[in-house]
Amino acid sequence: DIQMTQSPSTLAASVGDRVTITCRASQSIRSWLAWYQQKPGKAPKTLIYKASILENGVPSRFSASGSGTQFTLTISSLQPDDFATYYCQHYNGDPWTFGQGTKVEIK
Amino acid sequence: EVRLLQSGAEVKKPGESLNISCQTSGYTFNTWWIGWVRQMPGKGLEWMGVIFPGDSQTRYNPSFRGQVTISVDTSISTAYLQWTSLKASDTAMYYCARPSADQHFDYWGQGTLVTVSS
Numbered sequence: 001d002i003q004m005t006q007s008p009s010t011l012a013a014s015v016g017d018r019v020t021i022t023c024r025a026s027q028s029i030r031s032w033l034a035w036y037q038q039k040p041g042k043a044p045k046t047l048i049y050k051a052s053i054l055e056n057g058v059p060s061r062f063s064a065s066g067s068g069t070q071f072t073l074t075i076s077s078l079q080p081d082d083f084a085t086y087y088c089q090h091y092n093g094d095p096w097t098f099g100q101g102t103k104v105e106i107k
Numbered sequence: 108e109v110r111l112l113q114s115g116a117e118v119k120k121p122g123e124s125l126n127i128s129c130q131t132s133g134y135t136f137n138t139w140w141i142g143w144v145r146q147m148p149g150k151g152l153e154w155m156g157v158i159f160p161g162d163s164q165t166r167y168n169p170s171f172r173g174q175v176t177i178s179v180d181t182s183i184s185t186a187y188l189q190w191t192s193l194k195a196s197d198t199a200m201y202y203c204a205r206p207s208a209d210q211h212f213d214y215w216g217q218g219t220l221v222t223v224s225s
Contacts, residue, residue, distance in 0.1 A: 001169075034211035036152075043202055043218050044144075044152065049211040087152055091210045095168035096154040 002026050002090055006099035012107040017078045021102045023071040023088035032092035035064055035073045038101075039084045047086075048073065078104070109133040111141075111203050111216035118222045119193050127219045129186040129203030136184035137161045142212070143177060143188050144202045157206060158186065193223045 003026040013019050023033065031051040036044040046055045048064040051071060061076045075082055083106055088099040114128040129141065142157035156167035160179040167177070176189040186203055200218045207213035 032210070036212075038152075043215040044204075044212075045215070046211065046213050049207065049213070050209055055213065089152070089154075089211070091206075094166050095170070098152040098154070101151045 001095055002029060002092065002097055004088055004090055004097050004099040006086075006088060006102050008102060009100065010103045010105060012105045013078050014107045015078055015080060017107075019075040019078050019082075019104060021073045021086055021088075021104075023066075023073070023099050025069045025071075025090055028068045029090040029092035031067050032090055033066070033071050034089045034091065036087045036089065037082075037084045038087065044087065075104075109205065109214045111205060111214055113201075113203055113216040113219045116220040116222070118224070120225055121193055121195055121223055123193050123223075125190045125193055125221065127188050127201060127221065129188075129216050131184045131186070131205070134205075136179075137181055140206045140210075141179070141186045142204055142206060143175075143186075144204055144212075145171075145199045146202065146218075147199045152202075155188070155201075160186070193221075195223050195225075197221060198223045 005024045007022050033051045035048040038044045047058050052064050064073045085101045085103045087101050110132045112130045137160045140157045140159050143155040145153045155171045156177050158165045158177045160181050178187045200220050202218050203216040204212040205214040
């Protein structure tokens with residue numbers, strides 16, 4: 001199975017901060033990577049697919065890049081609604097696997 | 108509008124069977140894969156498997172193969188996740204989700220909490 005490793009596991013930041021989360025795959029997944037946001041007690045919400053494409057309706061302060069084994073999700077100016085847990089997930093062959101999550105907390 | 112509506116929370120005893128459902132609407136059910144994701148308490152997301160309703164082709168995460176069964180009823184555009192003998196370790200939130208054309212999950216159900224306790 002392809003292992004997905006996110007860093008950091010927890011991140012404390014303030015409103016207005018630029019935030020970057022990294023996701024590393026144990027082998028190349030080309031660009032078959034998605035990012036999801038999850039708030040407590042809620043279903044995940046899809047933010048990004050194919051490594052860098054914003055899902056419809058996702059604010060432009062979210063961006064992502066990468067290919068192969070290294071990927072990043074960036075929030076350019078953190079908003080109160082962005083405090084949540086973020087997961088990367090590959091879909092380059094079965095089984096699809098998720099990273100362990102990055103919790104973005106209020107500093 | 109695409110919607111995935113999951114069945115309500117369940118409380119079961121070890122050894123019991125269970126079927127949870129995901130009723131879909133707003134798209135042609137038979138032509139899109141649909142899958143299930145587990146989230147154990149306080150933990151991350153795990154891909155369990157997907158099914159193509161058009162021909163019932165099913166792909167399981169090896170970690171879940173033999174532990175659960177994914178099925179569909181195309182007449183009511185509904186997907187199911189089934190257990191024949193629940194364990195306490197099956198306690199989790201289960202989400203159905205629809206893979207998009209490029210296979211990332213683009214739509215999610217609201218989740219079904221399954222609690223297994225004696």
